[in-house]
Amino acid sequence: MESPYIVIIATGSEITAGRSLDTNSSWMANQLFELGWKVKKFIALPDNPELILSELQNLKELTKTKPVLALMTGGLGPTEDDYTLETVLKLSGKKSYSVEKAKIRLTRVYESRGKQYSDILPTVLRQTHVPEDCKILDNNVGIAVGFVEPIGANSYLVCMPGVPSEMKEMFTRRLTPELKRLYPRENLVQKTKWLWNIGESLYQKDFVEKNRENLFSDVEWGVTANRGYIKCIFQSNDSERLERIVNELEKQYPKIISDDVFSFVHEELISKQLTIAVGESCTGGLLGKKLTDLPGSSSYFLGGFLTYSNEMKESLLGVSHEILSQFGAVSMETASSMANGIFEKTKADYCISITGIAGPDGGTDTKPVGTVWIGLKTPDGSVQTHSYIFPGNREGIRENASNTALFLLYQSLKQRNI
Amino acid sequence: MESPYIVIIATGSEITAGRSLDTNSSWMANQLFELGWKVKKFIALPDNPELILSELQNLKELTKTKPVLALMTGGLGPTEDDYTLETVLKLSGKKSYSVEKAKIRLTRVYESRGKQYSDILPTVLRQTHVPEDCKILDNNVGIAVGFVEPIGANSYLVCMPGVPSEMKEMFTRRLTPELKRLYPRENLVQKTKWLWNIGESLYQKDFVEKNRENLFSDVEWGVTANRGYIKCIFQSNDSERLERIVNELEKQYPKIISDDVFSFVHEELISKQLTIAVGESCTGGLLGKKLTDLPGSSSYFLGGFLTYSNEMKESLLGVSHEILSQFGAVSMETASSMANGIFEKTKADYCISITGIAGPDGGTDTKPVGTVWIGLKTPDGSVQTHSYIFPGNREGIRENASNTALFLLYQSLKQRNI
Structure with missing residues (x-):
């Protein structure tokens, strides 16, 4: 029909x-x-x-x-x-x-x-x-x-x-x-993968155009741009062909590829009985909100701290006055100290901290608007820190930061399984 | 023309x-x-x-x-x-x-x-x-x-x-x-007011229908339903007529009427140099997120606590084990104790607590899904508590709860000015 x-x-x-x-x-x-x-x-x-x-x-x-x-x-x-x-x-x-x-x-x-x-x-x-x-x-x-x-x-x-x-x-x-x-349809199969912190046009040029002839015949593709990631969608009647595309994609982008991080994190934390707690500065609660969007999140989400002011970073999470005055609130040292502070207060398996400049004011030459540090304390006791300069307006930067924090958690959870 | x-x-x-x-x-x-x-x-x-x-x-x-x-x-x-x-x-x-x-x-x-x-x-x-x-x-x-x-x-x-x-x-x-x-233009004026926790249809019957003849000739009206409130919009060439409608609306709904609470709260806290802190259970950070949506919020938003689990309510906000076991996490007593705990830790002028059942699980006969207690500690040291049964799904209940918390803050700020 x-x-x-x-x-x-x-x-x-x-x-x-x-x-x-x-x-x-x-x-x-x-x-x-x-x-x-x-x-x-x-x-x-x-x-x-x-x-x-x-x-x-x-x-x-x-x-x-x-x-x-x-x-x-x-x-x-x-x-x-x-x-x-x-x-x-x-x-x-x-x-x-x-x-x-x-x-x-x-x-x-x-x-x-x-x-x-x-x-x-x-x-x-x-x-x-x-x-x-x-x-x-x-x-x-x-x-x-x-x-x-x-x-x-x-x-x-x-x-x-x-x-x-x-x-x-x-x-x-x-x-x-x-x-x-x-409307009976042809038997379409679909694959979706996420790529982090890469633009649509770059992906199109470097992956789709490059592989158009050898991989993309009889395959429909689409991209959806999101805050922090793009969703790459492939459809075809030929599931083997889709497998080959996804393999190629994983080969080309091993460090920034993921599945749906929201559902993976949710299911993995539940099935492995792991807990999480957060400490948020510029995102003001958005990461906690995202971590509690799905029913059942109470089995892993213990709670967190909204340490918007420096005073709160000190009094609630024990970030030292020296760190704040020497390195500033938006720094590797503060993100790391926040993550440790969250652990002290909650003993959660994973502790995520976010501190950054959401703008439109507050940027400097060395730390422009969009600068964000994310800290992640993992069950082995170590703390990783990552820094980004996210694009977009205030809302975009906050969305980017909290989504990327979930991606870092996704990567760490994936690592455990290897 | x-x-x-x-x-x-x-x-x-x-x-x-x-x-x-x-x-x-x-x-x-x-x-x-x-x-x-x-x-x-x-x-x-x-x-x-x-x-x-x-x-x-x-x-x-x-x-x-x-x-x-x-x-x-x-x-x-x-x-x-x-x-x-x-x-x-x-x-x-x-x-x-x-x-x-x-x-x-x-x-x-x-x-x-x-x-x-x-x-x-x-x-x-x-x-x-x-x-x-x-x-x-x-x-x-x-x-x-x-x-x-x-x-x-x-x-x-x-x-x-x-x-x-x-x-x-x-x-x-x-x-x-x-x-x-x-093209020549019509000279339209517009007024917008918000009404809280009232359905569109009830508003239409009790206000629009009732006043149709004496107030609404030559006035266009519209309603937009939101989470927790409806926006009532009136347009006309006759600004005096619009004034009369708004006066009548204020007379009929003195307790549930407001202007845009988000911008009012933002401007009022800045101009009066007041501070705020939050403690959130079921909303998981959504209230903090809303309070930090606008640039400049760092001048009033100190921070907060995401006390999703009972343990966190005890350890972070000092809610006593007795209160939690006797009255439950979703109760007047817990909301009130949370608000006091926020104040103890932050000394903010306004302290808002939210605890409720966002569902879809966790409801009981006496506390169905949608039950939410909101506590508000004001600068005079008193704590008000309010309970609601919000309609909708998990997302709707969480949106309703955090918007309504902002409305309570709006009312308290308005009261100061009288």
Whole structure:
């Protein structure tokens, strides 16, 4: 079957007014790419039923010439400016009904607040409605039900909530299997590797261009730039060919290559029953936040210290006044002393310290904005320190620093296994 | 003259593949809103000349029924996949020419690298080309020249580089005066207020519906839901009417209303020379991260403690074993004791503690997932504690908890000023 012409539509006046950035469309395009499909167009529209209807009518018209898959987010909420259901009913001429399971879920939420079914406003109840004869996408995170509405030959309009956490859960758990059923794909295999502190263009020139002829025939490749690392994605029907690419990549970049460090660190610390503690200066808590993003992190994350001021570095982590005045807060000596201080207070197996200049102020000629020292005390008692000059603005430098700290932990954990 | 139908188009396969987030469109929509215009549609397209041309042809067709203003970014660079100029020439049937000033600029760049005019590749030189008879938007940051191409009655296609710094400078300095000349504007005023821990639908019913007749004529309103709060936005030509709405809102919701708490807390702590320290359990560093997002936060943020485990609550913050075993880690007593412990160790003016159950595991009948206690020790020595049951998944609960902690701090700072 022909691959569908895929359009992603985001609705919401906050988006077209520039008050809110649409991150849903980009996230979905990425997921679809990993499933082996490319998106032809993003559209964002204000909460205006005429504009939305006219766009959907154009897409319906288009289904006469090719299979169309339209993924729309937003407009399923409980307020007046939520028009998705109404618009889809106009488009299809169908009626809607309330999904029993969603109605029960909603009633329970009300009951837990000491209210009852009759207290539920009609606009709130509307969130449980879907058009007749459509595929229901139930919502495990929030209330609004999603659905897949046929709009032509092999053509579907998927409506999902605009709240990212609800949409993502619905997309992954409910929509993905549905799409695989609706549009059978060739048997694509995918490999993903991360490379640290290297630019996309350099990677493209030094690896992709260099190996284009001998390795890349029949292989689709993509790169996603992140803070501190790039994700290199390869897709093909030929899994052996992908193995060869990954081997070549590992050969060329042995020191900066990794798998997903977040999940590796999480699983490895749990399975080896290792503990970790942190001491953060310029990242202000971001590393701790990342280490506790996943449920179950309490089995390894003991805690940490936010030593933003020099006084706190001294009083909480015992960094000596001499070190701070002689070498400065952003130095190998301070990072190392912080790591030792974390260990003294927590006895964690791994102790990570971060100290740096996130900017925009505070940079000097010898220590420009972006300078970061990371210390890592490992179970053998030794402390490694690493220094970086990260690019980007304040947010970028902080993201870079905490991601790179996790990469250093990843490398150390990998080393243990050899 | 009628306001134009405004469409913003972003071109770039990296956008529709989800590898890169289009922030240009949102930025431009914001600028246009402040100029008094609303955007009707965002479109993002891959670097595919047929898809781009077909979209522009549709817009040209639309100019027969109304004035259209299309703002397009991207595709003006020097690589093979930059198709904007070629596509516009196809659309208009025009030829292009090289803008003298841009050519000189480019030559100077080459000369500064020890090269000369004849070294410039044709694709690089193409960046200095624009269609005949268009308005030139010169580029003060990079090389590629932008332009305004007439596409119908009172209708224009604006092409600008996709590099944000180049586009923004060009938009502000060159395009804005041009647009003001081409289209008359509405004189819109805007007010924004935040309401905490209230649903969009309840706000709509209790405030918007109730006051629709007496307050809301000629006022546009919108709501954006966030973690812990909703942003209520009002727009009108009549600033007095907006004042009345905001007064009414303050009267109806005195305890849960705020301005932007992030910037208020930041400015207030700096101007009053107050300090703050935190102790975080379930948020794992997220509150510290938020408190250090803005440059200059080192003047008030001393540091903090990530006391994820009970042992750390005892050893770092001196929470007694009795409190933890009698009341549990998620309790008023623990939150309060943590706040006192933070003060003991840091002597900060404000000490905030957070302890809760972020889930998905760990909930009980009496303390379900989402239960969070927040403690706040204020400069007068007293400790307030507040408990919540936040909705959402792990990420949502953690965001809710740290945002709400900032709201409590906001309220306490406001109180001082009365």
